[in-house]
Amino acid sequence: MSANRVAGVLKARPNAPLRAATSGPHNCPVTDRRPTGEPPEPGGGHRARHRRAADQAQPPVQPAADPPQGGRRTNPDPRRDDGPATGHGHGHGHGHGPAEPASRQVKRVLAIALAPFALAAVVGFLLLYPFDHQQRTGADLGFGQYPVNAVIVSAAAGSCTQGSPDESGCVVLGVQMQDGPRPDRTIEQTVPTDPGTPRFAVGDHVVLSYAGANPDDPTSYQVVDFQRGMPLLVLALVFAAAVIVLGRWQGVAALVALGLSFVVLIGFVLPAILAGEDPLLVAVVGAGLIMFVVLYLTHGFSARTSTAVLGTLLSLALIGLLSVVFSAATSLTGLDEDTASLMGVLGTPIDARGLLLAGIVIGALGVLDDVTVTQTSAVWELRKANPSLSWRQLYKAGQRIGRDHVSSAVNTLVLAYAGAALPLLLAYTLSGRTFGEVVSSQAVAQEVVRTLVGSIGLVAAVPITTAIAAAVAIREPAKSSGRSGGSVADRVGRAAATSAETPTVRRRPPHLRPGR
Secondary structure: OOHHHHHHHHHHOOOOOHHHOOEOOOOOEOOOOOOOOOOOOOOOHHHHHHHHHHHHHOOOOOOOOOOOOOOOOOOOOOOOOOOOOOOOOOOOOOOOOOOOOOHHHHHHHHHHHHHHHHHHHHHHHHHHOOOOOOOOOHHHHOOOOEEEEEEEEEEEEEOOOOOOOOOOOEEEEEEEEOOOOOOOOEEEEEEEOOOOOOOOOOOOEEEEEEOOOOOOOHHHEEEEEEOOHHHHHHHHHHHHHHHHHHHHHHHHHHHHHHHHHHHHHHHHHHHHHHOOOOHHHHHHHHHHHHHHHHHHHHHOOOHHHHHHHHHHHHHHHHHHHHHHHHHHHOOOOOOOHHHHHHHHHHOOOOOHHHHHHHHHHHHHHHHHHHHHHHHHHHHHHHHHHOOOOOHHHHHHHHHHHHHHHHHHHHHHHHHHHHHHOHHHHHHHHHOOOOHHHHHOOHHHHHHHHHHHHHHHHHHHHHHHHHHHHHHHHOOOOOOOOOOOOOOHHHHHHHHHHHHOOOOOOOOOOHHHOOOO
């Protein structure tokens, strides 16, 4: 286009935008028409035509300079209003944010739902605890053995019987006692070298069993075990340090909660069962106490924690119901070798099947806590990342997370039980019996019921907890921080939650942009 023609156009149309009469680098007029190969704008159709008409009716706008570091960037999509914009335009998106949540009402409902269970746990503790019961222990039950710490100072091959010429069947140990009735005294102990006897060496710290007879007679003592106090203490300190380094104050709270769990087990569950109370009822009350104390102490008093507690309660009730039904259906008695020995020592009857059911309930509680807390936290983080999600969307997203978690949790539970029963499984493998006969035996069948019932409870905990968490989370206040504020995890979550809703904006090449 020649210069004279350009001047004529400007005289004829003095108010026309300059960009409509300029030329590109190849003497082609630059118009606002989209190149043929460029995809349509998001929204397409008549919306795109309206935008082009609006652009043609307004003077060209120079591209804004990049904001300074730490500033706020303008939203590229005019249909979304993410925050206060710098300029005169305003968005016409009709997202008015979530409705005013009834958080206090939801917390009140959760408190009303959980209060009866908490009260029942406290009342059960007061009714079942053996306040006036004096449990017989030690010599009163025929256990006339007392532990004595000692260290091995010498070891040599010797005869298993005194005066025998054969000196290859046993080892004669010189053992120096560290405490007991004769501390610092050295005695000789003869131990066999068969495969079922531990191997002892000089310097090993061992435990002697003292029968309480003549303390000067070496036959009153017997080497029964190793001392493991110091290695276990070091391992416990390493564990505590790892938890505190990762969890900080929450890790400290978790360790305190772990200690309280042991207090409930040792101080309430065991004495109550030994006093003759129903083992299943004692286990249910003890599990309730542990659950309330551990979850609230570790995670604080909040609607999120209350949701996890409610999900754990419902799942634990399902596990207890299934264990009662299937232990009766499979005729499990619970009278394995250890239980039979315990009943023989106590001299009082104990509900062996109830003891089995108590073990199932307490064993499943720890894994249930993990699943319910994880599901509740996942739903809350999804809600925090995208407050506009509905209950159905939160539930489906939480379910997708729960499927991955529960599959690994079930596998962990199965392998844990299999690892504990590995010697028993090896013995049955050598017995020559069929798989059906091995599985249906008392010792293996109770582990199968324990594993499958616990796994069913884990699977059920995911939809139960997710549904409750989604219903509570959508009524909780949406705590949204500024776009430049919040932690890295918050910003990543917001970006992930909105990435699917943000249209892709393609920039035109510089030589094709309007106004150039």
